Amino acid sequence: MNGESPFLVHPCGPPGTDLPPVLSWVDEEGGALRLLDQTLLPGRLELRTCRTVEQVWEAIRSLRVRGAPAIGVAAAYGLCVATRDDRGRARDEFLEAARRAGEYLLTARPTAVNLAWAVQRVLARAADVRGAADGIWSAMLEEARAIAREDAETCRRIGEAGAELIPDGGGVLTHCNAGRLATTGIGTALALLYVAHERGRRFQVYVDETRPLLQGARLTALELSAAGIDVTVVCDGAAAALMKSGQVHVVVVGADRVAANGDVANKIGTYSLAVCAHHHNIPFCVAAPLSTFDPAVAAGEAIPIERRGEEELRWLADRRVIADGARCYNPAFDVTPGRLISAIVTEKGLVKPVTARNIARFLG
């Protein structure tokens, strides 16, 4: 899983250590995408430089960069990586190369709609530019940078829109990682916590470890503790008992895709939390930029759910933990019906109640 390590920076420091940017554009050598390899966190901070579109694709597929907003930005830059050596070609040839690169990048992961949204946005910008390939490429890079900048601004607005949902002195449960490491800003679900923390609220965060890839244990615990926020990791199976014990006052998660009716695809395990929160009368909130909404998908059943390899369950480090004769089923996401969601926090405010009509109003 570790692969090569072109840029070993330094071992991960103590809490408070600033994390490097999740991803950034490198102008040298014709342009490249540099990203923090999240598969190695929290043990190692290692930057990886992608100089080919295949490297960008692999980084997205293998979750070196993950989180719906971040993979959107990665794909936008990925189009620029893909076409950096085509700048001398004829305009039509260049645009065709960009289109093909976009189609290829879309195959890296199917569920998060931000990937398709970002690719379409960069390709639309390219088509709008008159003149030669070199100018189109510069406009594409400008657009990718705009997507990254807007993502950071959107995160801040989501945090400000939703911070009041975090009760002072209360307990918050989250799942997977919808934070700084999933975006180019302060996150989506975790943005609520960062802004509430800035406003002086004190609260206890519980995070599911989030099997199989442990994004909650590895990433959310890292970034929240580095920010001085009290965070406790629990097994995914412990969340319901925590709710029953009265220690959870709100559940906040991110989203990979929001259907037109408010059904939300998010990391596997989210639906279980929504059902249990409903049973305990605990508000269940989703935080997601509008780029995560997909009005073309009427309801959750139509969202493609990525099914990942069984090796993520079958092996624990180098130990085989499941007998050969047994099978594994490893969907990466599940779908939570809108009726179980108290509110969706967007950069334009709260969708509440979560209905097709309210969503249409936000997108309109």
Next chain:
Amino acid sequence: MNGESPFLVHPCGPPGTDLPPVLSWVDEEGGALRLLDQTLLPGRLELRTCRTVEQVWEAIRSLRVRGAPAIGVAAAYGLCVATRDDRGRARDEFLEAARRAGEYLLTARPTAVNLAWAVQRVLARAADVRGAADGIWSAMLEEARAIAREDAETCRRIGEAGAELIPDGGGVLTHCNAGRLATTGIGTALALLYVAHERGRRFQVYVDETRPLLQGARLTALELSAAGIDVTVVCDGAAAALMKSGQVHVVVVGADRVAANGDVANKIGTYSLAVCAHHHNIPFCVAAPLSTFDPAVAAGEAIPIERRGEEELRWLADRRVIADGARCYNPAFDVTPGRLISAIVTEKGLVKPVTARNIARFLG
């Protein structure tokens, strides 16, 4: 975690390979308890011989032997291991040594009541025997053997009482391991599956991997696939989505303690399954011998819940997966209210509905 390996037998064979007994008494050298070290499964079949009560205590604490019925049997034999060198002492001294050993063994794990039940049963037998220590010790060993034998018979009766709950052509979800590896027989929850399978029913079993110690992935997948039963491992967080998809027709789990009102303590994650099964109108069944019932505990809140070390979450093999600044909370069990349980399958038949009155009738 591996420790010493006094008896390396052979690497784990392919599906169909017979597993050695979970635990057995060894007459040589004054008597010892031999057990299959379940922490090494499914990768290695290794037997461990406990010649001191401290070794038995450690084996129970560290889950080398686990499952409420099996730790009852282990504790019963553990009393014989503890007092095997006291057989030459005066009667009162011997009984006092046995009593102290029982108190010590009770501290190994607090939640499963079978441990206390088995210790009390062996000590009561000891107190009933007239004459010298040597005869008392022989009676204790006889009693421990009876507990082991009765456990196996009880498992079979539970399986026969509950097999009809397993729908032909349906899907069954289970959690942790309540099977051959948790008992001296064919298990409790899994006994229903073994008997249904013998009766020619065909069904698909899903098992949660059961974090943090993966008893579902490591143990249930091993024993069911070895028996030719179709079994698929999923992450704990995937269970609710499986239920929503219509692939689960019944949930069957074991129990570590049943309160007088029908509340059930079982492996962490069980309560989440019960809530989700309730939400999806799927029967949620518990299989437990009557030795697991504790009429002295009125309701689930009074059941002591073992809290285990955070290293079970913080380390994944030799990799640290949680940042230093974050905390961990690792309860080993949770409590499911009786009102969420469709039936409790015992060796005397089904407690259904699960009420204090019905339970009292079974115990009376």
